[in-house]
Amino acid sequence: MADNKKKMVEDITSMDVDFAKWYTDIVRKADLADYSSVRGCMVVRPYGTAIWENIRNLLDGMFKETGHENVMMPMFIPEGLLQKEKDHVEGFAPEVAWVTHGGSEKLAERLCVRPTSETLFCEHFAKVCSSYRDLPMLYNQWCSVCRWEKTTRPFLRTAEFWWQEGHTIHETAEEAMAETEQQLECYARLCEEYLAIPVIKGQKTDKEKFAGAERTYTIEAMMHDGKALQSGTSHYFGDGFAKAFDITYTGRDNKLHHPHETSWGMSTRIIGAIIMTHGDDNGLVLPPAIAPWQAVIVPIAQHKPGVLDAANELKARLAKVCRVKMDDSDNAPGWKFAEYEMKGVPLRIELGPKDIENGQCVVVTRHNREKHFVKLDEIESMIPVLLQKVRDGIYQIALENRENRTFVGHSMEEIMKFSAEQSGFLKTMWCGELECEMKMKEEAGLTSRCMPFEQENLGDVCPICGKPAKTMVVWGKAY
Amino acid sequence: MADNKKKMVEDITSMDVDFAKWYTDIVRKADLADYSSVRGCMVVRPYGTAIWENIRNLLDGMFKETGHENVMMPMFIPEGLLQKEKDHVEGFAPEVAWVTHGGSEKLAERLCVRPTSETLFCEHFAKVCSSYRDLPMLYNQWCSVCRWEKTTRPFLRTAEFWWQEGHTIHETAEEAMAETEQQLECYARLCEEYLAIPVIKGQKTDKEKFAGAERTYTIEAMMHDGKALQSGTSHYFGDGFAKAFDITYTGRDNKLHHPHETSWGMSTRIIGAIIMTHGDDNGLVLPPAIAPWQAVIVPIAQHKPGVLDAANELKARLAKVCRVKMDDSDNAPGWKFAEYEMKGVPLRIELGPKDIENGQCVVVTRHNREKHFVKLDEIESMIPVLLQKVRDGIYQIALENRENRTFVGHSMEEIMKFSAEQSGFLKTMWCGELECEMKMKEEAGLTSRCMPFEQENLGDVCPICGKPAKTMVVWGKAY
Numbered sequence: 001m002a003d004n005k006k007k008m009v010e011d012i013t014s015m016d017v018d019f020a021k022w023y024t025d026i027v028r029k030a031d032l033a034d035y036s037s038v039r040g041c042m043v044v045r046p047y048g049t050a051i052w053e054n055i056r057n058l059l060d061g062m063f064k065e066t067g068h069e070n071v072m073m074p075m076f077i078p079e080g081l082l083q084k085e086k087d088h089v090e091g092f093a094p095e096v097a098w099v100t101h102g103g104s105e106k107l108a109e110r111l112c113v114r115p116t117s118e119t120l121f122c123e124h125f126a127k128v129c130s131s132y133r134d135l136p137m138l139y140n141q142w143c144s145v146c147r148w149e150k151t152t153r154p155f156l157r158t159a160e161f162w163w164q165e166g167h168t169i170h171e172t173a174e175e176a177m178a179e180t181e182q183q184l185e186c187y188a189r190l191c192e193e194y195l196a197i198p199v200i201k202g203q204k205t206d207k208e209k210f211a212g213a214e215r216t217y218t219i220e221a222m223m224h225d226g227k228a229l230q231s232g233t234s235h236y237f238g239d240g241f242a243k244a245f246d247i248t249y250t251g252r253d254n255k256l257h258h259p260h261e262t263s264w265g266m267s268t269r270i271i272g273a274i275i276m277t278h279g280d281d282n283g284l285v286l287p288p289a290i291a292p293w294q295a296v297i298v299p300i301a302q303h304k305p306g307v308l309d310a311a312n313e314l315k316a317r318l319a320k321v322c323r324v325k326m327d328d329s330d331n332a333p334g335w336k337f338a339e340y341e342m343k344g345v346p347l348r349i350e351l352g353p354k355d356i357e358n359g360q361c362v363v364v365t366r367h368n369r370e371k372h373f374v375k376l377d378e379i380e381s382m383i384p385v386l387l388q389k390v391r392d393g394i395y396q397i398a399l400e401n402r403e404n405r406t407f408v409g410h411s412m413e414e415i416m417k418f419s420a421e422q423s424g425f426l427k428t429m430w431c432g433e434l435e436c437e438m439k440m441k442e443e444a445g446l447t448s449r450c451m452p453f454e455q456e457n458l459g460d461v462c463p464i465c466g467k468p469a470k471t472m473v474v475w476g477k478a479y
Numbered sequence: 480m481a482d483n484k485k486k487m488v489e490d491i492t493s494m495d496v497d498f499a500k501w502y503t504d505i506v507r508k509a510d511l512a513d514y515s516s517v518r519g520c521m522v523v524r525p526y527g528t529a530i531w532e533n534i535r536n537l538l539d540g541m542f543k544e545t546g547h548e549n550v551m552m553p554m555f556i557p558e559g560l561l562q563k564e565k566d567h568v569e570g571f572a573p574e575v576a577w578v579t580h581g582g583s584e585k586l587a588e589r590l591c592v593r594p595t596s597e598t599l600f601c602e603h604f605a606k607v608c609s610s611y612r613d614l615p616m617l618y619n620q621w622c623s624v625c626r627w628e629k630t631t632r633p634f635l636r637t638a639e640f641w642w643q644e645g646h647t648i649h650e651t652a653e654e655a656m657a658e659t660e661q662q663l664e665c666y667a668r669l670c671e672e673y674l675a676i677p678v679i680k681g682q683k684t685d686k687e688k689f690a691g692a693e694r695t696y697t698i699e700a701m702m703h704d705g706k707a708l709q710s711g712t713s714h715y716f717g718d719g720f721a722k723a724f725d726i727t728y729t730g731r732d733n734k735l736h737h738p739h740e741t742s743w744g745m746s747t748r749i750i751g752a753i754i755m756t757h758g759d760d761n762g763l764v765l766p767p768a769i770a771p772w773q774a775v776i777v778p779i780a781q782h783k784p785g786v787l788d789a790a791n792e793l794k795a796r797l798a799k800v801c802r803v804k805m806d807d808s809d810n811a812p813g814w815k816f817a818e819y820e821m822k823g824v825p826l827r828i829e830l831g832p833k834d835i836e837n838g839q840c841v842v843v844t845r846h847n848r849e850k851h852f853v854k855l856d857e858i859e860s861m862i863p864v865l866l867q868k869v870r871d872g873i874y875q876i877a878l879e880n881r882e883n884r885t886f887v888g889h890s891m892e893e894i895m896k897f898s899a900e901q902s903g904f905l906k907t908m909w910c911g912e913l914e915c916e917m918k919m920k921e922e923a924g925l926t927s928r929c930m931p932f933e934q935e936n937l938g939d940v941c942p943i944c945g946k947p948a949k950t951m952v953v954w955g956k957a958y
Binding site: 037081144146 | 516522523527583603606
């Protein structure tokens with residue numbers, strides 16, 4: 001009890017006081033993750049792991065529905081293999097961990113711990129792909145990868161992180177492009193429908209695209225503080241990797257061709273996005289689809305006869321319609337309320353002697369603390385309705401935050417004003433030149449998030465250089 | 480078609496001719512795994528990964544039923560942390576891969592790629608465990624680990640392998656021992672019930688136990704060639720690691736105590752056990768519980784009107800009772816038969832114009848090629864019955880193989896005779912001395928597999944030294 005009491009009085013930092021501190025307070029207080037003695041690496045605790053498993057199950061189901069198969073690739077990449085695609089190695093070599101010794105022996109060739117696995121998949125494709133009949137090959141793997149980051153924050157940027165990486169090869173460029181789009185759509189659906197995070201779908205500029213890709217698609221979410229979080233990316237490689245790794249197949253014309261390739265990934269970063277999109281000063285707010293417990297039953301005056309029996313019966317009934325926990329520990333109800341608010345459980349169900357007498361219970365939605373008096377004999381049908389209400393409610397709040405923080409820049413003056421006064425998304429036209437993109441970074445501190453698929457015509461010229469505009473870009477500061 | 484035809488005529492090596500070659504032929508021909516350019520590391524292909532996912536789902540379900548929670552730990556262990564428990568580091572340091580550089584910088588302290596994660600869990604337990612109320616902590620993780628093996632074979636011994644490792648801490652030694660036993664029982668249940676592999680449960684001798692453990696329990700299976708395969712282990716650590724890592728909790732008596740610890744693991748090796756327990760000269764034979772497809776429908780004369788429609792209808796109906804595939808590719812039925820036998824699909828369902836006319840289909844059980852004529856309107860109820868028949872049938876074959884290859888050694892003469900003439904298990908009494916265990920290794924080439932929980936009294940003396948016997952041991956040659 002001593003620890004529990006201590007925990008109860010210790011509040012978390014308010015997000016308005018220090019957003020970064022608020023974030024790490026939640027990570028720690030909601031038991032999501034802990035630091036380890038390994039530089040930049042985190043321990044994902046049971047509650048954080050359960051969230052990741054739920055995300056994983058949703059995504060894995062979507063991947064399999066569209067014909068993807070999982071594989072398990074080695075965690076090491078020989079230095080020579082990493083170097084086969086020039087742009088790729090330039091992008092990743094500076095941030096990989098190198099294995100130089102096995103046991104007491106020095107290795108003849110260094111191995112890097114995979115930062116991403118294009119090279120390994122390409123090597124494998126070259127071995128197993130021989131005919132157009134083998135195509136498409138639609139592979140995915142769930143694993144952790146390692147990028148030697150200088151400064152790290154749990155979930156957002158860690159030296160090791162968990163993710164899935166899909167790698168596919170196709171007969172035609174059109175099919176590969178369709179795959180790239182389909183998988184981005186899959187990430188967008190996960191974010192919007194299940195995680196209640198509104199995202200902007202678009203294409204990365206050449207400067208921001210993946211090392212070695214011809215084209216990178218992205219979904220960009222806005223966090224509560226107005227900063228952007230790149231939440232999932234899907235890359236189209238053309239046949240560049242296939243050429244570098246000599247992947248060929250005999251086509252319908254009986255000639256040798258190179259297949260067209262894609263890769264796409266989503267990582268444990270998305271847990272950071274969930275925290276920073278939905279959380280508040282009382283803790284985490286979890287989207288119902290991935291909450292380890294969607295509802296928690298807190299018995300009131302649980303020592304009184306009949307209360308625990310009724311709570312147990314309610315739990316058994318609800319277990320058929322949602323992931324439910326019943327907390328009959330001897331902590332006070334007030335402590336439990338605070339604990340499950342911290343953990344972001346979407347629904348709290350209070351059940352006391354009076355409620356039982358009246359054949360009802362009180363259901364409180366976490367995100368707005370709204371009380372719903374629900375008849376016990378209607379509870380199974382009401383809980384799914386309330387869970388949907390939570391999803392819709394938190395989506396709406398996130399969408400409003402994004403809309404309130406999205407501005408348009410028609411001139412350098414407006415851009416600089418935005419940069420000085422606001423934190424959010426800035427939409428401008430753009431000429432397409434790297435020079436202007438660099439200027440945005442240097443003068444306004446903004447990076448291009450994406451060129452949205454849904455374009456708007458904000459004017460004819462690039463406000464940075466005054467030349468004719470080619471496309472609309474969303475800019476922001478990013479995690 | 481060219482590739483397919485080639486594949487069809489290319490037989491695999493017979494297991495009687497060359498068991499090792501037969502094994503690797505199956506791994507390759509059944510599309511389970513492939514070699515990679517990373518020394519000793521394999522690529523697990525979609526079919527092998529699907530088998531592992533099924534095993535994982537079964538085990539994960541059992542773990543969660545008994546209150547275990549998954550976590551995700553770092554893949555690296557700082558050298559200093561690995562060294563904290565003396566026996567443990569001695570056991571593992573010679574076979575780990577060392578990371579010495581991050582990007583272009585040399586690390587101040589080397590990191591090893593985890594060969595197992597006791598040290599990481601202990602460090603975490605020390606941080607999160609403070610009161611007896613926090614106990615037990617029942618953690619598990621699914622990951623890959625790395626042991627720098629000199630000679631490797633797919634699944635059986637690879638530099639990297641996938642596994643789960645459970646790590647738990649408990650208030651009392653009794654609870655930790657009960658956990659150690661419970662988890663071994665869980666592995667035994669997986670093997671016997673689901674994988675149809677009979678196992679002997681027992682305790683490892685001190686020589687063979689896990690580095691740092693007080694006691695190691697094991698399940699030992701016999702492969703088709705008589706060699707043993709250690710299929711899962713469960714370790715009791717007492718409070719040795721807790722003391723080394725300073726894990727303490729405030730007990731009910733308000734004093735500080737060290738918790739008692741366990742760990743337990745099962746790996747992708749078990750796929751090797753499945754191959755070598757059930758496979759035959761036609762390929763893999765998969766236990767239904769983990770087969771990616773439990774039944775495959777092969778339409779006969781599929782160009783004839785009505786056949787594919789009937790096959791599709793059958794598939795839709797069977798999808799409700801099993802994992803079913805329908806192969807309407809333009810390969811010949813004979814090719815398909817060979818292909819799905821190679822892949823070990825438990826049931827093949829043949830459906831041609833005549834069958835449709837007669838309202839039946841032919842179901843062939845993979846392991847014995849028995850034909851069952853099943854009425855189409857009884858198919859949903861018959862398939863589960865036939866799948867159970869397969870499980871029972873292959874279990875029985877494996878059990879008989881083990882019984883036929885299990886012998887008793889009452890004297891050194893009988894032991895040497897067994898060693899010269901047989902490949903299998905040898906049961907003897909044993910005095911408990913390391914010297915006799917070493918002599919068995921040196922003179923008879925046998926290692927102790929375990930001291931079975933089910934003891935038999937084969938005599939009063941150790942046949943190796945003639946001194947009083949303490950226990951019965953099962954010996955063998957092991958993978």
